[in-house]
Amino acid sequence: MPVKIRVTGIVQGVGFRPFIYRIAVKNDLKGYVRNRGDAGVEILLEGREENIRSFLRDLKEKKPPLAQIYETITLPLKGKNECKAFTILKSSDEAELSGSVIPPDIAICDECLKELRDPENPRYEYFFITCTNCGPRYTIIERLPYDRENTTMRDFPMCGFCKNEYTNPLNRRFHAQTVACAECGPKAYLTTKQGELTESKDPIREAGRLLSEGFIVAIKGYGGFHVATATTVDEPLVRLRRVKHRRQKPFAIMAKNLEAVKSFSQVGVKEGELLTSYTRPIVLLNKSENHYLSDLIAPSLHNIGVMLPYTGLHYMLFDKVDDPAFVMTSANPPNQPIIKDDDEALRRLGDTVDYFLFHDRQIAHRCDDSVIRLHSSHQVFLRRSRGYAPAPIMLREKAKRCAVGLGGELNNTGCVLLGNKAFISQHIGDVKNVETRDFLENSTKHLIRLTNSKVEAVACDLHPKFTTTKLAQDLAVENGWQLIQVQHHYAHIAALMLEHNVKEVIGICCDGYGYGLDGEAWGGEILFCTQDFPDFERLAHLQKQPLIGGDFATRYPLRVAVGILHKKVDVQGWLLQNQRHFPHGEKEAQIILHQLEKRSKIIETTSCGRVLDAVAAVLGICYERTYEGEPAMKLESTAIKGKDSLQLDPVINGNVLDTTQLLLEIFKSRGKCSKADLAYSAHAYLGKGLATLAIEKALEKSVKTVGFSGGVACNELLVLIMRRVVEGSGLRFLVHEVVPPGDGGLSFGQAVVAGFW
Ligand SMILES: [Zn+2]
Numbered sequence: 069m070p071v072k073i074r075v076t077g078i079v080q081g082v083g084f085r086p087f088i089y090r091i092a093v094k095n096d097l098k099g100y101v102r103n104r105g106d107a108g109v110e111i112l113l114e115g116r117e118e119n120i121r122s123f124l125r126d127l128k129e130k131k132p133p134l135a136q137i138y139e140t141i142t143l144p145l146k147g148k149n150e151c152k153a154f155t156i157l158k159s160s161d162e163a164e165l166s167g168s169v170i171p172p173d174i175a176i177c178d179e180c181l182k183e184l185r186d187p188e189n190p191r192y193e194y195f196f197i198t199c200t201n202c203g204p205r206y207t208i209i210e211r212l213p214y215d216r217e218n219t220t221m222r223d224f225p226m227c228g229f230c231k232n233e234y235t236n237p238l239n240r241r242f243h244a245q246t247v248a249c250a251e252c253g254p255k256a257y258l259t260t261k262q263g264e265l266t267e268s269k270d271p272i273r274e275a276g277r278l279l280s281e282g283f284i285v286a287i288k289g290y291g292g293f294h295v296a297t298a299t300t301v302d303e304p305l306v307r308l309r310r311v312k313h314r315r316q317k318p319f320a321i322m323a324k325n326l327e328a329v330k331s332f333s334q335v336g337v338k339e340g341e342l343l344t345s346y347t348r349p350i351v352l353l354n355k356s357e358n359h360y361l362s363d364l365i366a367p368s369l370h371n372i373g374v375m376l377p378y379t380g381l382h383y384m385l386f387d388k389v390d391d392p393a394f395v396m397t398s399a400n401p402p403n404q405p406i407i408k409d410d411d412e413a414l415r416r417l418g419d420t421v422d423y424f425l426f427h428d429r430q431i432a433h434r435c436d437d438s439v440i441r442l443h444s445s446h447q448v449f450l451r452r453s454r455g456y457a458p459a460p461i462m463l464r465e466k467a468k469r470c471a472v473g474l475g476g477e478l479n480n481t482g483c484v485l486l487g488n489k490a491f492i493s494q495h496i497g498d499v500k501n502v503e504t505r506d507f508l509e510n511s512t513k514h515l516i517r518l519t520n521s522k523v524e525a526v527a528c529d530l531h532p533k534f535t536t537t538k539l540a541q542d543l544a545v546e547n548g549w550q551l552i553q554v555q556h557h558y559a560h561i562a563a564l565m566l567e568h569n570v571k572e573v574i575g576i577c578c579d580g581y582g583y584g585l586d587g588e589a590w591g592g593e594i595l596f597c598t599q600d601f602p603d604f605e606r607l608a609h610l611q612k613q614p615l616i617g618g619d620f621a622t623r624y625p626l627r628v629a630v631g632i633l634h635k636k637v638d639v640q641g642w643l644l645q646n647q648r649h650f651p652h653g654e655k656e657a658q659i660i661l662h663q664l665e666k667r668s669k670i671i672e673t674t675s676c677g678r679v680l681d682a683v684a685a686v687l688g689i690c691y692e693r694t695y696e697g698e699p700a701m702k703l704e705s706t707a708i709k710g711k712d713s714l715q716l717d718p719v720i721n722g723n724v725l726d727t728t729q730l731l732l733e734i735f736k737s738r739g740k741c742s743k744a745d746l747a748y749s750a751h752a753y754l755g756k757g758l759a760t761l762a763i764e765k766a767l768e769k770s771v772k773t774v775g776f777s778g779g780v781a782c783n784e785l786l787v788l789i790m791r792r793v794v795e796g797s798g799l800r801f802l803v804h805e806v807v808p809p810g811d812g813g814l815s816f817g818q819a820v821v822a823g824f825w
């Protein structure tokens with residue numbers, strides 16, 4: 069009796085149909101396999117029952133490495149066997165099942181890399197070499213099912229040679245939609261900054277040579293443009309920082325190979341595995357003692373973001389030069405998404421770069437590189453994007469309803485929660501203007517379509533003025549979805565709970581800013597969250613501290629420091645000593661003093677980020693925040709080399725951890741201890757203080773688990789200190805492993821609240 073099988077999962081674009089073909093033929097079965105419009109695969113089998121059983125075993129045990137099977141539905145069919153052979157049929161547009169998705173972009177595989185280097189191979193030195201196991205996917209697919217005409221490869225009809233491989237069941241490129249060669253596939257070319265073609269016969273190596281000489285080149289990749297330059301000399305970096313208006317923000321780099329990475333940074337086993345994995349993220353690595361790359365790449369930080377080449381083109385850039393690495397930073401103007409289109413690149417980067425290395429294939433969807441950091445052996449996502457999105461995060465429980473989360477404002481993502489799967493979008497960025505808002509809306513809608521989801525609710529932040537809040541309101545009205553607003557820190561802790569499948573937790577949530585239930589600025593919170601009660605309790609928090617000048621205080625952390633210290637000491641002399649760190653010098657310092665005297669209309673915050681910023685300012689580590697998290701990141705980098713020389717006892721007043729005392733002690737100890745020791749001592753105070761409060765609350769509520777989330781949970785030192793205290797008391801300590809602790813995980817947390825509770 070024939071059977072029909074439907075498979076959901078990541079089964080398109082991963083060599084699944086060729087695999088089905090092979091196991092069907094091997095088991096002497098006839099029938100067909102085809103892709104469907106819902107990203108799933110449909111199989112018809114005719115043959116002996118025992119052969120079908122054997123096929124199903126093979127399906128489970130031998131599936132291709134990149135395939136993920138979520139569900140297999142087998143239906144016996146009435147009727148007779150009619151097929152003469154087993155074939156791969158033309159895809160159907162039918163979309164009925166939901167929850168399947170296409171794979172993320174995959175780094176070039178070892179076999180393709182070998183062929184790229186083999187003079188005998190027809191794809192020798194062809195930059196866009198791919199196969200069923202590697203190449204772009206998410207960024208190339210415009211619509212389902214995954215067929216060449218639905219991708220941006222449609223502009224490149226296969227030549228005879230490629231077609232041959234494409235139709236040969238024994239070939240690695242059997243039904244590989246991205247198959248191409250120098251004859252028929254995309255071509256690379258080098259232009260001046262005005263877009264005029266250069267004469268180069270070997271544009272990619274020529275671009276590598278230009279980079280090595282200190283020119284700035286915009287390079288088109290899989291998911292967008294990078295801006296690249298040399299790493300061993302300062303001059304091009306000075307220029308790049310000036311034209312990009314990025315004074316301090318670290319640049320990611322791409323190294324020639326693992327050996328090169330080890331020559332300038334420390335690479336542990338786990339870090340090496342991540343660097344070389346098929347997801348090829350940027351990994352934050354500690355600079356080694358003899359670090360010799362320019363200090364302008366990651367100024368005043370102890371670590372540097374490194375990735376390895378992930379396309380044939382990247383590998384070829386290094387062929388004719390001795391450089392160990394090139395800067396490879398996303399090309400995006402401030403608050404704008406990464407640039408993906410050629411004309412846009414020419415328009416927006418023409419003033420920044422000296423040359424463009426283009427290829428003539430369009431990018432369907434933009435996707436930034438992912439960024440991961442390791443806290444000893446635990447991986448922490450600073451950004452979950454290329455190589456990961458849109459593959460879902462698998463949960464141990466099914467949501468009650470399908471929900472979408474639109475995140476907050478900074479470092480944003482979108483999320484579609486369906487059943488036990490959470491599909492988080494690629495990195496969207498700071499949603500402050502129409503371009504990023506559209507990017508968020510389009511990416512989220514694309515995810516809904518890909519997964520064939522029937523959305524019932526849309527979740528967003530509590531902040532009434534966020535662009536994402538407005539978008540959620542619009543989408544709710546437009547589609548008849550229920551609108552659910554979720555408090556920022558609650559969303560972070562909800563994300564942590566679902567990631568670990570815990571029912572209740574005392575959550576420590578620390579970051580820069582989140583709109584509180586009372587409309588005030590929160591950011592150092594201890595919450596009690598439980599799945600049985602669809603809400604949360606704010607049990608404790610950091611002491612409220614003044615933000616003199618509101619947003620200015622976030623930009624100039626000295627303002628926060630002065631506001632705190634003013635309560636205990638006369639800061640006038642110190643402030644005037646440091647007046648040069650304000651844009652308006654003495655005049656500004658005088659205004660601040662005046663505001664302190666008046667004590668009127670000063671916004672307050674419980675933010676942990678602002679306290680870390682203030683410590684950085686007191687220690688003279690950072691006076692101006694030129695990128696998000698800068699003072700706190702530099703403080704951590706300083707602390708890494710120190711010890712807890714002050715051994716301060718955290719002062720806890722009821723449900724409030726005193727931070728004035730912390731700042732005062734640090735202020736008084738300047739010059740008596742090293743900066744590193746004081747920076748460490750500040751971390752120790754906050755880590756111990758928050759952990760102690762959380763433990764106290766856990767005992768009160770009889771909860772066995774304490775969790776830590778929010779952007780500050782990217783800080784390795786704080787995590788380490790908190791873990792020691794919490795686990796020392798016999799409680800379980802949880803941090804994120806697959807969802808970003810920062811605001812990239814917010815959309816997931818919101819969707820969780822809307823979908824589960
Ligand atoms: Zn390959």
Ligand SMILES: [Zn+2]
Pocket residue numbers: 226227228229230231248249250251252253
């Ligand atoms: Zn070809």
